[in-house]
Amino acid sequence: MLILASGSPRRKELLGGLSLNFRTVVSDIDESMAEPLAPEEYVRALAEKKARACTGSCSVDDYIISADTIVCKRGVIYGKPAGREEAYEMLREFSGGIHQVYTGFAVTHMEKVYSESVCTDVVFRELTDNEIYDYIDREKPYDKAGAYGIQEGAGIFVQRINGSYDNVVGLPVCALEEAFLREFGISLSSFRKSADC
Numbered sequence: 001m002l003i004l005a006s007g008s009p010r011r012k013e014l015l016g017g018l019s020l021n022f023r024t025v026v027s028d029i030d031e032s033m034a035e036p037l038a039p040e041e042y043v044r045a046l047a048e049k050k051a052r053a054c055t056g057s058c059s060v061d062d063y064i065i066s067a068d069t070i071v072c073k074r075g076v077i078y079g080k081p082a083g084r085e086e087a088y089e090m091l092r093e094f095s096g097g098i099h100q101v102y103t104g105f106a107v108t109h110m111e112k113v114y115s116e117s118v119c120t121d122v123v124f125r126e127l128t129d130n131e132i133y134d135y136i137d138r139e140k141p142y143d144k145a146g147a148y149g150i151q152e153g154a155g156i157f158v159q160r161i162n163g164s165y166d167n168v169v170g171l172p173v174c175a176l177e178e179a180f181l182r183e184f185g186i187s188l189s190s191f192r193k194s195a196d197c
Contacts, residue, residue, distance in 0.1 A: 002191040005054040005066035010151065010170045015065075018173065021193045025064075027053035039072045040117040043104025048115050051106040063184070063191075064108045069170045071146030073099040078146045087136045087147035088129075091157075094146065096126040101146070101168045105176055107184065114183045118172040120163030122150070127157060 002022035004015055015022055029049055037045060050066035058064055071078040073093060081087035093099075099122055106115035135154060141147045148154035150161075150168045164172045177188050 001059065001062045002188075003054065003058050003062050003064045005050050005064050008067075008170055010149070011067060014166055014169060014171045014173055018188060019193050020188060020191045022191060025054045025057055027057075029053050039070060039075075039077055039100070039102045040104070040119065042077065043068045043070055043102045044106070044115045044117045045104070047104040047106035048113055051108045051113065051115075055108060060110060062109070063180075063186075065105060065171075065176065067103055067105040067171050069101065069103040069145045069167075071099055071101050073097070080145055081142055081147045083142070084133075084136055087141060088132055090147040091127065091132045091135070092129075094122075094124045094148075094157075095132070096124060098123045099146070103167045103170060103172055105171065105179075107176075107179060109184055112183070114179060116175065116179060118164055118167045118175050120161055120165075120167045122161050122168060123159045124157045125159045131157075 002020060004011060004022050004024045005027060006024065007026040012024060027050060046068035047066045050068065051064050054064055078090050081090055101120045101122055102117055104115060104117040106113060139153050141149060150158060161168060164174060166173045180186055180188055
């Protein structure tokens, strides 16, 4: 069985878009780290932590996928905003420049844990304060790293990206498929829903 260890509706939509048969299991973990880590190490470590936290409620034969996404600019990590003003400060910081979105994912099966991180460069056009506040008040992006969702209203802020679009949404499905093939010898398509479902 394929397990998505995430409560993110965006990750659920990405896997669902592949017509995969999976179920979700959500664990409540402490996302703080004892020592500072580079962004790519931070998201991998959190993804592994989330995956391990779900193993107790899953079968040993299950394939468990977990992920964590952050936004980073000049070495500063931007997680989920605590409120309206913090969301504004994040989007103002990204306005008219380039930032990086890192997603780390982990896959566990039997006793094996594999993880990696993927980075996408995102370029925002110059934003006005009115645009930023209008977006925040309309979308309430408080559950999103960096205070925006590219697949929602913030798509009009993005001039271009360099890398995986799905990675910015929250799960780099191409890299995930490559990891399944390389590390576990199985394709995600093995978990496709049957035609009579």
